[in-house]
Amino acid sequence: MLARVKLEKGCKSRGIKLSGALAAAGLIAAHSTKDLSDHQREKYAVVTLIDCRSILDPVLSSDYMGFYHSAILNTHDVSGGENLWDLAKRCYTAYSNAKNNNKHFTDMGDLNFLMCKAIENPGLTPSSSLRTAFISVFEDPVTDDTNEMHGEVGVEDYVGCSSVHGVGPSVAIFDTIRDGRLDCACVYPSPLHSRDQMQKLIDDMKKILVDGCANGESES
Template structure:
């Protein structure tokens, strides 16, 4: 099919192009996994997803690569054709049996193993194949547990859009769809983020852009990383969770508010301190780490968008931080948040967008540009704001026991990608990492250190 076909939605934008390059190597597969204690009505669920595809046509598209122009486009399917792929008890057991052969998976729950399995099902490995952007599967774990997994190309569904999709799906599954259809769109596809940045916000003199590009490139070799366990083997994305109870979460949020910072800064600071301490370095030994902070730009674009506008509308700011063994959580969190806020106030989330996209693509094409050819662009990525989940009643109605939403990160990206949600007043962070570049034992140790640092700091929230 040619790019000028009548079903062409639009060519991909610059940020979307970087995701089209990243997903084939393993970064940018968004998954929503729902653990259910009763089986969903597959027919009703499939009709619901088809309706979503009709009102949100980008969900009913595939990504087409033009080898002549080396460009990508979203092409609309004539009709919604998503089919939920069912895995019966025997098929699911076979998948779990293969995954459990890995000793690192001994203590991992079947639900999380299915999530990781979906994160590594790459339908977009070959850019020449016209693969849909949206897939759904239903796994039969036992007589009392099913897992519904939605898998999407990140270029059409960032974290904010995935959260909106989840809310819309929960309403439909609970029978509330007729009362409140908040997710469905207007049948149109929004432009790429670069085309709706407010006028003048992305301007950067040519010579400044050149200096920044050189700076980003040179600094990458001066940055510290977690130790790489196995840099040469094929990689996959794995997950470790950091969960805090409502008491500690409330104290953490209070501590952030009292200091005029956000929880992302506390998470990043805890990660930096934990990384330094995990290496058992002298306290005064200084290391420089990079943190990428992602911010949802929908509300500040022209025209403004809602979370129901599917696509990738986040931008990134990369900051570096010097860390020693004497740093405390609140001091480092305040310092790191100030660096991020200053950069955002200077519009670096817009002015540096094309630079970071270019470097991301260069790291994919030339892994040797990164330490140990690991394609690690930062130690950690965090989101400026957590997802606030207020769907407890809907979850109870449909017997939703647990859910996780995140994206793969084993191609180009950070060593730890943090997807944080506050559910029922409790912080729940999904940490995605590349394996076996890092081991589950190594990351679990780091997460345990992070949690201890956060909990200890929450004992007292005085400024």
């Protein structure tokens, strides 16, 4: 819980959301897996999913059943030695600017068209992998305070996520605040990526976030 509080505090002090930090940690971890010098830059795409229930007419409650998400796609150039918070700020600012320009609505048709074309022509994606982005994150985490209820019916643990066959990111992060702790479910395409490969990526992301919080505190 303390780590989550530090992470949220670091985000709040920089005017960003948790999604920016998660995306940045993923990009840094991905770049570190390649044998590149620090000055070599790699381009990565980040998809941020937005729950549109509150901005529909009529407004829908947050627990209204169904999929009411839109998405914004941003690309970022990442080099070695990136600072977590600097990159998180870049990621969130790019996303926020796009959202303020209503890109989650105006670009919806274009994104759907490109997704369909990628499915029809896998060769349009890197190595015909059908990967259209490196990572997807949600604008806001889900808050789940129902663990006591689950315990009463004998449920010890569970994850909430969804996935589709075909086109998508290399890793999707489903973040939930559960019992005051940050709980992330990570979904990836198999056998395109192996469990060992993704486990290392997630472990590196966790270390980057923890170190970033510690360094952020010492700088403040």
